[in-house]
Amino acid sequence: MAMVVLGALLVVAGVVYMAQQALWPGRLSSVKPPSAPDADTLEPRSKSVAFDLRANWPGIALFAIGGALLLFGAGL
Secondary structure (H helix, E strand, O other), X not given: OHXXXXXXXXXXXXXXXXXXXXXXXXXXXOOOOOOOOOOOOOOOOOOOOOXXXXXXXXXXXXXXXXXXXXXXXHHO
């Protein structure tokens, strides 16, 4: 039972981590360099990559370990 609960927590933590990486691309600030044409907006200059393997590997690892624990706990 404890393995299933721990696995579920790890899966949820992995999903939350990956969602946080995709939804929070960086600091939104009105302070922009003077060369920026739209200095009065909060929009970032470039679009963020919604899924970047280098940034999301901890979330993927948590998700995979949690899934393995869920499968192993369900088998017992």
